[in-house]
Amino acid sequence: xxxxxxxxxxRNREKGNRSGPFRRGLAGTAALxxxxxxxSTLAGCRRGFGKDAQGKVKVVATIYxxxxxxxxxxxxxxxxxxxxPAGTEPHAxxxxxxxxxxxxxxxxxxxxxAGMEMWADDLLESVQNKDLIVVEASRNVELxxxxxxxxxxxxxxxxxxxxxxxxxxxxxxxxxxxxYDPHVWLSPKNAEKELETIAEALIKAxxxxxxxYRKNLEEAKNACQDLDRAxxxxxxxxxxxxxxxxxxxxGYLCHEYGLTQIGIEGVSADQEPDxxxxxxxxDMVEKYGIKCIFFEELVDPKVAKTIAEETGCxxxxxxxxxxxxxxxxxxxxxYFSVMKDNLEALKASFE
Amino acid sequence: MPSILQYAYxxxxxxxxxxxxxxxxxxxxxxVHKRLSLIGDALSHSSLSGVALGLLLGFNPIVGAVAxxxxxxxxxxxxxxxxxxxSEMAVAIVMSTGIGLAGVLSGFVKxxxxxxxxxxxxxxxxxxxxxxxxxILAVIVLLAFILLYKELFYxxxxxxxxxxxxxxxxxxxxxxxxxxxxxxxxxxxxVGALIISSLMVVPVAAAMSIARSYxxxxxxxxxxSITSTIGGLVLSFYLGLKPGGTIVLLSxxxxxxxxxxxxxxxxxxxTVSSKEV
Numbered sequence: 001x002x003x004x005x006x007x008x009x010x011r012n013r014e015k016g017n018r019s020g021p022f023r024r025g026l027a028g029t030a031a032l033x034x035x036x037x038x039x040s041t042l043a044g045c046r047r048g049f050g051k052d053a054q055g056k057v058k059v060v061a062t063i064y065x066x067x068x069x070x071x072x073x074x075x076x077x078x079x080x081x082x083x084x085p086a087g088t089e090p091h092a093x094x095x096x097x098x099x100x101x102x103x104x105x106x107x108x109x110x111x112x113x114a115g116m117e118m119w120a121d122d123l124l125e126s127v128q129n130k131d132l133i134v135v136e137a138s139r140n141v142e143l144x145x146x147x148x149x150x151x152x153x154x155x156x157x158x159x160x161x162x163x164x165x166x167x168x169x170x171x172x173x174x175x176x177x178x179x180y181d182p183h184v185w186l187s188p189k190n191a192e193k194e195l196e197t198i199a200e201a202l203i204k205a206x207x208x209x210x211x212x213y214r215k216n217l218e219e220a221k222n223a224c225q226d227l228d229r230a231x232x233x234x235x236x237x238x239x240x241x242x243x244x245x246x247x248x249x250x251g252y253l254c255h256e257y258g259l260t261q262i263g264i265e266g267v268s269a270d271q272e273p274d275x276x277x278x279x280x281x282x283d284m285v286e287k288y289g290i291k292c293i294f295f296e297e298l299v300d301p302k303v304a305k306t307i308a309e310e311t312g313c314x315x316x317x318x319x320x321x322x323x324x325x326x327x328x329x330x331x332x333x334x335y336f337s338v339m340k341d342n343l344e345a346l347k348a349s350f351e
Numbered sequence: 352m353p354s355i356l357q358y359a360y361x362x363x364x365x366x367x368x369x370x371x372x373x374x375x376x377x378x379x380x381x382x383v384h385k386r387l388s389l390i391g392d393a394l395s396h397s398s399l400s401g402v403a404l405g406l407l408l409g410f411n412p413i414v415g416a417v418a419x420x421x422x423x424x425x426x427x428x429x430x431x432x433x434x435x436x437x438s439e440m441a442v443a444i445v446m447s448t449g450i451g452l453a454g455v456l457s458g459f460v461k462x463x464x465x466x467x468x469x470x471x472x473x474x475x476x477x478x479x480x481x482x483x484x485x486x487i488l489a490v491i492v493l494l495a496f497i498l499l500y501k502e503l504f505y506x507x508x509x510x511x512x513x514x515x516x517x518x519x520x521x522x523x524x525x526x527x528x529x530x531x532x533x534x535x536x537x538x539x540x541x542v543g544a545l546i547i548s549s550l551m552v553v554p555v556a557a558a559m560s561i562a563r564s565y566x567x568x569x570x571x572x573x574x575x576s577i578t579s580t581i582g583g584l585v586l587s588f589y590l591g592l593k594p595g596g597t598i599v600l601l602s603x604x605x606x607x608x609x610x611x612x613x614x615x616x617x618x619x620x621x622t623v624s625s626k627e628v
Contacts, residue, residue: 275475275584276591278360279353306476310359 049105053079057206060102062111062120063090064324065185065194066137068335070110073199073216077209081106087325089298094119104129108205110198114138116182116322135201137194143180144251146266183320187252188227188339195220227339231257234343238350242288244281244313246296246304249320259346262290264303273303285311292349294318297325316345355588363477364594368580370489371538372550376576377496378531379551380558380569384507388555389442390427391548394532395539397423397449403456413540420532423449428528474542474584474594481541488537492530499523504565542595549599550576557606560613575605 049058056079061067067082074080083099084090103109104127111117113136124134184190199217203210231253239258243250248263262284264273284290285307293308293315295301301315308315319338328338355361375391382390398416405415423445430441472481496503502523505513514520538547558571583598 273473273475274591274593275361275364275587276589278475279358279588282358282360283353302478303473303476305478306360309479 049079049081057108057202058106059108059110060106062117063322065321065335066110066112069137069195069198072220073195073213074202075212075216077206077212078202084323086323086329087298088323090116090322095123100127103127103132106132108133108135108201110135110137112137112182112184114143114180114182114184133201133205135198137197138184139197140193141184141190143184144255145179146181181251183249183322184252185321186250187256188224188231189256190252191335192221192224195224223336227336231343234347235259241350242284242290243294243346243349244285244290245294245318246299249322264307278307281307282310285313292316296320298323316349318342318345355585360475361584361588363482364474364584365581367477367482367485367541368474368584369577370485371542372576372580373573374489374492374534375538375547375550376554376572377569378492378527378534379555380572381503381507381527382531383552383555386438387427387442388552389439390531391535391551393427393442393446393449394420394423394535395544395548396446398536398539399453400449400456401536403453403460406460407456416536416540417533420536421529424528424532428524472539472541472543474546477541484537485541488534492534495526495530499526507565545595546598550602553602553606554579557602557609560609575602579605
């Protein structure tokens with residue numbers, strides 16, 4: 001039953017004979033990325049586990065929702081490091097050698113999966129840490145294919161198709177970017193499942209505190225259910241409404257609560273829109289009487305603003321939660337508060 | 352079939368695209384004759400470090416980009432003069448420095464969105480402020496180009512001879528170095544680095560294949576540049592192609608066609624291209 005807790009000892013086969021699935025852009029971009037990586041190493045004292053991690057379960061979580069979920073279940077018994085730095089758009093991020101070192105020390109590696117962390121396979125393959133427990137949090141979530149909740153923009157699906165090619169066939173259950181929408185946590189029901197998966201892993205890694213973990217899981221699940229109720233109640237009135245979003249991250253949210261998303265960009269947040277797509281969106285905004293264009297804090301709102309200007313809409317922030325900024329985290333914002341803010345924004349957008 | 356002009360973003364894309372197409376083709380003619388055809392690439396990459404610097408030190412990143420671009424352009428000029436036969440390395444050296452600096456500095460920039468919004472322009476998402484900026488820029492560049500046309504003409508062919516006949520070579524070079532730097536740094540943010548660095552070279556190369564004089568080279572380059580921009584936007588609008596890439600490929604198609612025409616005219620090689628070969 002715990003098959004998802006893959007011990008890492010089988011992962012060192014076959015090193016270095018694959019062309020990684022990373023999309024290498026222009027040489028310039030690559031050089032920039034390498035240098036940026038090098039710099040974050042220099043400035044990277046914040047990375048790695050400090051002294052206060054002693055005696056705790058050392059967890060490396062990839063993106064913000066994973067980090068938040070682990071902290072929620074683990075409480076004081078875990079030391080969590082977030083791999084993708086705060087304020088970074090995770091679609092374009094890649095790990096550095098410092099991140100590898102962090103993994104060597106860790107007890108648990110928690111990633112979302114479903115194609116969110118395209119670098120995860122490569123990373124895990126080169127890690128030497130034999131005791132590392134690897135947790136794919138989206139493991140028990142029923143995944144939606146890209147474009148499943150909306151029918152008006154299949155043409156953007158092909159953009160992601162090429163990313164599948166370089167993936168290896170080692171992990172039969174692995175989901176490739178482009179095939180499935182990875183932003184599962186935006187539905188509270190899925191968040192509940194991810195929390196369960198993470199809790200199971202923590203209990204396995206640290207059975208002494210199993211009771212605490214179970215108790216924290218119960219609390220978190222209750223919070224998810226409250227959230228789900230609030231969403232259902234508020235969004236029921238707006239069933240079949242359209243929302244225009246910066247990138248198609250809200251498939252699960254829309255699927256769950258009967259909305260349809262119109263994404264300015266595809267499921268990865270790094271594509272330039274073309275003139276025809278802009279026209280389609282503008283026409284849809286007018287056709288469906290949409291009053292608001294959502295942008296994301298981590299993505300340049302330029303396109304959203306252009307469309308809003310053209311159609312006389314407002315713009316509002318809607319967070320896909322794939323990365324909070326450090327200020328947000330310092331201000332005490334977390335998964336639940338951001339999800340509530342999102343609900344408020346959605347409500348306001350229909351008025 | 353929807354009309355292109357009924358959408359404000361397309362009107363803006365056409366206006367800004369065409370203005371930039373004209374001035375970039377003009378500046379490109381100057382730069383290509385100075386054997387600096389990759390300067391657009393180098394400057395647009397270097398300007399990234401100006402953006403990062405601006406974000407870090409708290410001044411307007413566009414100002415940072417313009418400033419770094421001007422410094423880089425002068426650095427290219429200075430290194431180019433020292434390297435003699437290997438002047439194209441000047442561009443590579445400055446570009447490497449700029450990218451390296453941008454890489455290091457970007458590690459200190461906290462918010463990725465802030466950074467990205469200044470890095471990548473998109474021709475279909477141009478703000479009102481950017482439109483005004485480009486209009487002003489275009490007027491300045493065109494005025495300079497027309498007023499200094501004779502001087503440029505001399506310098507493009509032979510700097511030394513120009514200097515001997517009394518052309519203020521240093522001053523004219525400096526003016527166009529600055530204008531190129533400002534144009535690239537602003538245009539890269541507005542319509543994207545790809546369009547700018549390509550339109551600086553490809554239309555000029557196309558024009559040189561058929562034109563018989565300096566003046567017709569410029570006119571053909573402007574023609575190719577504008578036609579590619581409008582054509583690219585129209586294709587993008589109706590067929591859903593990415594605008595930047597489409598514009599660039601159209602200009603390359605012009606190059607191939609013009610090259611073929613030039614080839615069949617055979618013996619009658621244009622003065623410009625025979626000088627270049």
